[in-house]
């Protein structure tokens with residue numbers, strides 16, 4: 016069994032995480048039921064176009080928040096892999112075997128936003144809360160700039176070596192964001 020955390024980008028907002036034999040899809044595969052192919056990586060697109068499940072297995076389906084580009088494909092994935100998605104979990108440790116995920120509630124971009132922190136791996140998944148040198152927009156329903164600023168305070172105190180995977184764009188780190196993000 017491969018015991019290092021593997022993170023694979025599968026579409027604009029979706030990340031496939033493999034760790035200690037458990038596979039978790041973080042955020043959906045962007046697209047609508049019936050045509051769930053938009054914004055997918057070529058490999059995933061190819062599999063789905065061929066009528067095959069895009070991944071060998073998914074044990075858990077997790078969402079950072081319920082915006083369409085993050086939860087699209089939910090019904091398809093639940094049906095294909097026989098699982099129920101976890102949306103807006105309570106703050107604290109998630110009961111997912113092998114992973115050790117801490118849920119950090121981070122409202123602001125949307126009221127239901129959470130970030131997922133893996134302290135043993137120094138990895139943080141921020142959805143649309145924190146991006147490389149930027150932050151999520153707050154002009155959509157449920158957005159609140161003041162809340163987002165409070166949420167960001169919870170993230171900047173994490174160890175500076177923490178690697179950050181945003182919901183869109185390039186990975187970064189807490190150290191880099193402390194230095195270069197104008198909102199922190």
Ligand SMILES: [Zn+2]
Pocket residue numbers: 080082085124125143
């Ligand atoms: Zn969003």
